[in-house]
Amino acid sequence: MYGETEIAIVGAGPVGLALALALSRSGIAVRVLEKRPGLSAASRASTFHPPTLDALHGxxxxxxxxPGGVRVDRILWRQVEDGASASLDLGILAGETxxxxxxxxxQQDLTPALLAALPEGCVRFAAGVIALAQDAEGVTLRAADGSTLRARYAVGCDGASGALRGLAGIGVETSDYAHxxxxxLTPLDLRTVVPGLDGLGYLADAEGTCSLLxxxxxxxxxxxxxxxxxxxxxxxxDHARARIARFLPEARDLEIAGRDVYGVQRAMATACRAGRVLLAGDAAHLTNTRGGMNMNAGIHxxxxxxxxxxxxxxxxxxxLLDHWAEARLRVVREALLPRTDSRVAAAPGAEVARMAGLSPAxxxxxxxxxxMLDIATAGTPA
Ligand SMILES: Cc1cc2nc3c(=O)[nH]c(=O)nc-3n(C[C@H](O)[C@H](O)[C@H](O)COP(=O)(O)OP(=O)(O)OC[C@H]3O[C@@H](n4cnc5c(N)ncnc54)[C@H](O)[C@@H]3O)c2cc1C
Incomplete structure (x- = not known):
């Protein structure tokens, strides 16, 4: 028996833990049930955008x-063949954030910090949720070990698996976008190789792109x-070296300290609410990693x-919860998915010219x- 609480959260990823902390800071009783025996240590998100930093600061x-992260003030676009480049200074956002x-x-440095800030015993590990019952007063969750947790609302922050989403009968729209x-990974400081590079660069040649973070x-x-x-x-x-040589010929022999391949998908829940169940984070939306937005959107x-x-x-x-659910789904459909869709990016070779041609406005x-400053707070009650 896990007992009773006001809000039950399923999943102790960055989204579930951020939600738990925000609720707990407001004096709301919250419990998190997590399937794994501990926090995930997988290397995933790298990028925190300004409104997310505002939220974490709050x-x-x-x-x-x-102090343990990298501050990136400027983004660089560079055409490999002729060295043409454009850059954008994020300092123009001062005053908005x-x-x-x-x-x-x-990402795996954030979750322990969130966990440490939560009240003792708030997160129950090795407690994968396998069943859900809803009635007029609340929800009852049952974990794999047979324990139950009763709450007024339950929030599925259980990632792409969407266990609670499925239990609540919410559908998911996927596309054949996967790539x-x-x-x-390299320890070489690429600022010594690429002129004008700060902490983020998009290199392009006639056939493709290479991002440097x-x-x-x-x-x-x-x-x-x-x-x-x-x-x-x-x-x-040989393939890795050929790619490096194409975009960074001066550094073709750089040390490769790690390598992996990951899949990118595109999906969204058909709703972010079913009765007393709500969805947030990857359980509600999955996007390409282009632009580094999906975890940020989940924290929003x-x-x-x-x-x-x-x-x-x-x-x-x-x-108010219906309004929230509709507003967040609109953000996914109208902003998150289009902005992270690499099929709508400018053709290789055109990005530098496009960025260089922007007026200050x-x-x-x-x-x-x-x-994400224009979408981060969508759904907040007036
Ligand atoms: C290589 C890579 C790079 C990325 N880069 C970025 C980036 O730069 N910026 C960005 O914003 N995003 C990025 N993302 C996306 C980001 O990693 C995810 O959006 C983020 O992890 C979502 O957090 P979450 O808490 O919603 O889900 P998760 O992190 O997946 O956490 C879900 C948790 O729920 C638990 N769970 C699952 N089922 C159950 C159950 N039945 N009961 C209880 N618990 C359960 C899981 O064990 C897990 O701990 C990247 C992703 C990848 C793969």
């Missing part, structure tokens, strides 16, 4: 984390791989949902959208 977990920059740090990405200990090099190529062939030394789901639940538990109308709009 939760009181950012200050100790900031307390953090007018991107910040690069591993794969080769990720190489500076992380605290290494740089990530990201390449899209052709559908017919196997993971093994993509990671093979969490912040806006916490504000809405606080109002509802305080006597506000239940339909267009550059500001671009920076707002790329930083």
């Amino acid at each position: 939760l009181g977990v950012l200050a100790p984390l900031l 307390g953090f007018p920059f991107r910040w690069h740090r591993e 794969r990405v080769l990720r190489l 500076r992380m605290p200990a290494v740089w990530r090099l990201i390449f899209r791989i052709p559908p017919a190529m196997s993971d093994e062939a993509a990671m093979a030394e 789901d969490a912040m806006t949902l916490a504000a809405t639940l606080e109002r509802v538990l305080d006597g506000g109308e239940d339909r 267009q550059a500001l709009d671009w920076a707002r959208e790329a930083s």
